[in-house]
Amino acid sequence: MISADEALQIVLDNVSPLGVERVAMVDALGRMLAEEIRSSRDIPGFDNSAMDGYAVRAADIASASESNPVRLAVVETVGAGQIPTRRVKAGEAVRTMTGAPIAEGADAIIQVERTRGGGDSVEILAPAEARSFIRPRGEDLKLGQLVMSVGKRLTPADLGMLASVNRAMVEVNRRPRVAIVATGDELVDVDQPPVGAQVVNSSAYALAGATLECGGLPTILKVARDERDEITARLAEAMTFDVVLSTGGVSVGQFDHVKGALDALGMKQLFHGVAQRPGRPLKFGTCGYRPIFGLPGNPVSTLVCFYLYARPAILKMGGRRDVGLPRVRARCGVDIKIAKDLTEFVRVKLARDGDQIVATPTGNQGSGILSSMSLSDGLLIGPAATNLLEKGAQAMVLLVGGTETLGADAGGAVTEDTLFTSRRQSH
Template sequence: MRSAAEHLAQVLALVREPEFEAVPLGEALGRVLADDVRAAGAIPPFDNSAMDGYAVRGADVATASEAAPVGLAVIGESAAGHPFAGSVAPGAAVRIMTGAPVPAGADAVIPQERVAATATSVLVDAPAPLGAHIRRAGEDAAPGDLVVPAGAVLRPRHLAAAASSGVSQVLVTRRPRVAFLVTGDELVAPGGALGPGQIFESNATYLAAALEALGAEVVPLGTVGDRGADVLAAVRGASADLVVTTGGASVGDHDPVKEGLAPAGVDFRNVAIQPGKPQGLGRVDGIPVVCLPGNPVAVAVCVELFVAPAVRTMLGVPEPAWEPRGALEGWRCPPGREQVMPVVIASEGVRPATSGGSGSHLVARLAAADGLARVRADADEVRAGDIVAVRRFTA
């Protein structure tokens, strides 16, 4: 059997390197930035007021006190987008609003609640320190400063910072087109009526959501029955950077994925993990194909271990780390295979998400898990207090 690490290396060798495209900021949410965003100019571009109040010359009010307040003549107003055109002369003040440019000659702002004012004059009863309540030009960023680094997954705060830098579009990695199909004559869409031997189909719902969460452009190929020719036709018709299949990849008499894709160049073999042992990997007409088992928990595990890293590789995103955590209770492991256990993660450690272990069919219990724990292939059990590698779900 191939190890999980060996299988992952083979998966990553199939997929393309990141590709790039420029998109407007309005279309960049969730995309991966491919080039640094730097400030085109100073941010803010001019000295501006942090308060509603009065722009003054500090020297004029240096001796002001409650006993001997200083009166200043109000000679105009500076508002955001409507700066005062003149200069503040000795003995004068300018009414100023938050965000408005500080007029020439002024070197401090006095908040309006600290003065007594009329339309034409203001009475100041305390000194104003140099630079008080003034946001300096370039205080946030100087021209050329790094604002958003390449590799960032763009969130609203990143887009706001880019817009403040004067940027209207950004270079991002192209979202990989990932197609998927599920197989099985026994599958019924959620909400339908189950017949004898049938089950509700969940893998398509999971894959569509997981691939979108990972940043891929999702291409559903639908549910294909138990005919190898239909599987092959669906894969050949896909316009995608990667195709993911579920089910029909084992050694049974009704394994349509293996039947249809093995002659076309996909290699099917066992991987030493539990769940997720039967898998396939290769190219069909140049299209990379990853074939996963059909049981829902195995699909979720294999997406986290193999499909998600492939998507991140095409996006240019680093792989999240697995962290050591202590087991809060013990459980059994399959000998000779690395176990990947859905777990509940707490501050003090981890415990299995279900009493049924890592059974590949326990999909209803999967929602209780926060992530996965990996147990070495040479272990046949985990004891309370043992250290396991843990990572929260990434999809």
């Protein structure tokens, strides 16, 4: 068997970003930008007021104070979206709303709070420096300025920037379409109560959620019963997708037909079996550009293998460069027994203790106990060289429970990496 690091490297070496598609800007959130964006104009396109107040000549009000106000004639009122029609001359002011253009001749805005009156004339109660409360043309972006580079993951603020430069459509990396194929006579769907030896097909829904979370487009195909022809037919259907995730049938039991079906469909096997727990029977190969993951049938093994191997592949295919799970260093809150000679991924809860993070197992670590994943914040990496992590020992934890903010206040910043037993970045 190969190591977890070797398995991940093989996966990443055999996937590439998919093609580019043009989508509506409002549908691009979280997508990877595939084109360079430059500003089509100065933004804002004119000097404008940062406050409600009066556009004035700073020299006119240099001596103004509450005890010695300066009276100016108000010659016009300009709101946001309006263009001033009057030039400000000595002794004059233009009532100007926030965001409205600055009238010619004016070189400052005096806030309305520093004035009195305000009909045909206004008393100014304080001086203003030149350019006070004026937002200059091009303060945000200049014509031709680089706004976003290729490879940026688009955020809500980015959508606003795209709108501001009139980019209603944008080129992004295509999201991988992921087929999920569950196999087994014992499986029933979520709306069917299990009877006898039946179990609900929970792994398929966990995989669908995990796929959506990392930017893939999941489709759960009909369960394939433990018959070679049916498994082959379902996997053939899955081959029309970009990524294939199958669950179960990858061991060596009498009814484990996935290997034969994949061989018949032309899959090139790259490894079968990883020195880890849970998930040792993991199978991986390719058919053309398409990665195929033969995930173990136990629900914890299925989801752990997804996070460790399928997630990085889907992210890379969608154009992401940071494909590793976020991770933090944590202190073991109790003695943690692990499997010797295997890299064990222990489901743990994380808590702050002063300036450190403490990791405690979620309970029974059996590969069929899905609640151990539901309760967890992360996967603690148990090294193969030992069978015990003593209380107080330091370990790395891969974050899977949305707890990335833990690292800011406890034990240092959250980091990104891919390999599990090395700090070397994968490429």
